[in-house]
Amino acid sequence: MATLTASDVTSKHLPQDFENIFRCHYQLVYRTAFSVTGSPEDAEDVLQTIFLRLLRREFPPDLDKDPRAYLYRAAVNASLDLIRSRRRQVLIDDADKFREVQQVGGASDEHLQGRLLDAISRLKPKAVEILFLKYVHHHKEAEIAKMMGSSRGAIALSLFRSRARIRKLMGACSGEKS
Amino acid sequence: MSGGRGKTEEMLYRLLPKASTHQVESAGDRVLRRLLVEADQLPVPVSPRAPSPQNVRKTVGFAAAVFAASIVLAVLLVWTAMNHRIVPTKPVGVAGNAGASMLALPDGSHLELRAGSDVAIESAVDGIRLRLGGGSIIVTAAKQHGHLYVQTKDITVSVVGTVFVVNAEEVGSRVAVIEGSVQIQQGLKSKTLRRGEQAASDPSMPPVSMVEEVAWSSNAQSHLARLQQQVSAATVVREAAGKPLEFEVISVKAELPVSQDMTLNAEISGFSCHGTDGIGRSPLGQLPAAAGQGRCAGRYVSLPVLVGYAYDVYPRRVRGAPDWRPAGKPIDTGFQIEAKAEDASTATLADLKQMLKAALANRFKLEFRRDTTECSGYLLSVANAGLRISEARPEDESPVHRTPVNGREILKGKSSIANFANLLTESVGMPVADRTGLLGIYDIELTLNRIFVSPLAPADTGPRNAFARAPAANICGGDGPNVRLRGAQNQAGEIRDAIGYDPPVAKALEDQLGLRLEQAKVPVETIVIDHAERPTPN
Numbered sequence: 001m002a003t004l005t006a007s008d009v010t011s012k013h014l015p016q017d018f019e020n021i022f023r024c025h026y027q028l029v030y031r032t033a034f035s036v037t038g039s040p041e042d043a044e045d046v047l048q049t050i051f052l053r054l055l056r057r058e059f060p061p062d063l064d065k066d067p068r069a070y071l072y073r074a075a076v077n078a079s080l081d082l083i084r085s086r087r088r089q090v091l092i093d094d095a096d097k098f099r100e101v102q103q104v105g106g107a108s109d110e111h112l113q114g115r116l117l118d119a120i121s122r123l124k125p126k127a128v129e130i131l132f133l134k135y136v137h138h139h140k141e142a143e144i145a146k147m148m149g150s151s152r153g154a155i156a157l158s159l160f161r162s163r164a165r166i167r168k169l170m171g172a173c174s175g176e177k178s
Numbered sequence: 179m180s181g182g183r184g185k186t187e188e189m190l191y192r193l194l195p196k197a198s199t200h201q202v203e204s205a206g207d208r209v210l211r212r213l214l215v216e217a218d219q220l221p222v223p224v225s226p227r228a229p230s231p232q233n234v235r236k237t238v239g240f241a242a243a244v245f246a247a248s249i250v251l252a253v254l255l256v257w258t259a260m261n262h263r264i265v266p267t268k269p270v271g272v273a274g275n276a277g278a279s280m281l282a283l284p285d286g287s288h289l290e291l292r293a294g295s296d297v298a299i300e301s302a303v304d305g306i307r308l309r310l311g312g313g314s315i316i317v318t319a320a321k322q323h324g325h326l327y328v329q330t331k332d333i334t335v336s337v338v339g340t341v342f343v344v345n346a347e348e349v350g351s352r353v354a355v356i357e358g359s360v361q362i363q364q365g366l367k368s369k370t371l372r373r374g375e376q377a378a379s380d381p382s383m384p385p386v387s388m389v390e391e392v393a394w395s396s397n398a399q400s401h402l403a404r405l406q407q408q409v410s411a412a413t414v415v416r417e418a419a420g421k422p423l424e425f426e427v428i429s430v431k432a433e434l435p436v437s438q439d440m441t442l443n444a445e446i447s448g449f450s451c452h453g454t455d456g457i458g459r460s461p462l463g464q465l466p467a468a469a470g471q472g473r474c475a476g477r478y479v480s481l482p483v484l485v486g487y488a489y490d491v492y493p494r495r496v497r498g499a500p501d502w503r504p505a506g507k508p509i510d511t512g513f514q515i516e517a518k519a520e521d522a523s524t525a526t527l528a529d530l531k532q533m534l535k536a537a538l539a540n541r542f543k544l545e546f547r548r549d550t551t552e553c554s555g556y557l558l559s560v561a562n563a564g565l566r567i568s569e570a571r572p573e574d575e576s577p578v579h580r581t582p583v584n585g586r587e588i589l590k591g592k593s594s595i596a597n598f599a600n601l602l603t604e605s606v607g608m609p610v611a612d613r614t615g616l617l618g619i620y621d622i623e624l625t626l627n628r629i630f631v632s633p634l635a636p637a638d639t640g641p642r643n644a645f646a647r648a649p650a651a652n653i654c655g656g657d658g659p660n661v662r663l664r665g666a667q668n669q670a671g672e673i674r675d676a677i678g679y680d681p682p683v684a685k686a687l688e689d690q691l692g693l694r695l696e697q698a699k700v701p702v703e704t705i706v707i708d709h710a711e712r713p714t715p716n
Binding site (some may be wrong): 018034043048068132 | 186189190191192193194195196197201202205206208209210212213216217307334364539559560562563613614615617679
């Protein structure tokens, strides 16, 4: 008789439809959250928060229409919420230290990445969705347009505006001109 | 402006953080574990579509409250109609100690419950889910658009149009298939079970013959008759008698390799079995001729190839085979094998594998144990752009075969993704683990264009030969295209030339099937041979 090997997980179960959705999309959610937050811990938090909400039935019927699109949007929004709430917390609790860190940072990639993510977090969620579909998930503009139910021109314009805003925000931080 | 745009684009591509596969996998595992704990603390049953109490609380105003109350009432009514918990108390219609109750499901499926069994019926996104808390059920699943799931505390069985038995006990669960095939999911691992086969979630659960398995059913005779028709008369009769299936006649002859060139040997060697449900071939060797109906046949077959085929393990992962090389010969002795089932017209591939196992025990005195090791390999998942293959009917399942055609390799068949991942090991030369989470049977056709690459170049020197594997084969690797085809080893063990693919396998998979291949550490199952003897003469 064939014997299934011992599982890592015993005596507990998840609804099958939920588990299927998790297996199909957790990579997308984690990768997106990681790219937006730049932190593995935050990305894991976002992944857990989103699927915990789904498990607790807090998701609208949009999920059935296109789980991938829904979860991607949820990942971007949850990541932005996390960053913004943290920024508020920093400004209130530790504003001086935060300023010091900003001034000390040089032109290293790490510092530049921090500024880039900070600038991106100030964009509108939809613009961030489009930006990450292009630069993290490497979709073409036409594909993004199809996914977002928009025109290719609108996507190109959104990307143009996002890049310009990022240049401006990053330039403003360092005193450069865009 | 274009300069600014170019710089910004370059910065976005370069600086936006990208998670490694390891990070993604380990985070996924950790979160899934936490969700499992959370799921156990939630009130059951759950459905993603049911409104949450929080949502109801958010409703403002009297009219909205009335509206929400009516919605809740409607949902409760639907829920009551759709979700039952059944504990049969009055067994009917069975002689002996056991009893059974019959139940018809809305989708046309039938459920037979053993007395004292605890079953809850719920709606799932794409069908119906039965939660088996304890006891035994026999499910006759109707052919339908959606799926029928049976969930116990440790496994989930998913089916479309099949008959099977599920037992939920304290230590674990056991599944036996009477007709068709089912997919079993246990934690992160899945397995396909075909007619006549059984599986248990816990190794300590004793095997039970199919006759005993269905003895409590009021339709036991008809189930056994169905099994007899579907599998073969021999299976049931021998199971009832407690005897394993054996070949009626088997011939095993040692044969020395005709050449020391592995290329030539690969082309004239191979092993296959031909059952009523198709032809199964060992992944190593390319002998084009298949065995006749109800037979297994092979030329220049090594013991690891035979063991690997019988126990569904890639031959490279069968370790500890005795060294039977003749003195001064660098290549091992092979065997010429001809075997025939007692009733060649009804034997299935599963039957023939059982017979081969018996032959290995009797003729080779094989003793072995299973082991698991971690290897560098690949994870197969659904690509970002989505799956590009369609689901096939389970009854149409046919193994994916590799056919070389004019410098191309065509992998074609209707198979589970897990089985396809195993086959991909040959193309990429490293283990491939299925992480798609897809349980069904899919219509798969993948075309790979072969190119010659230098085997001395590092495996990942560029896109043309990315995924060309390192020449040294070990338990983690397959033979790989470079050794299996023109990349022959000379006597000094050097690879003369090798074969890669353009586009690489990963790109072809993504473009043609919508599947993504990523490097990662993967667990692989191995077999360790403790003892084997040269086969006794015919």
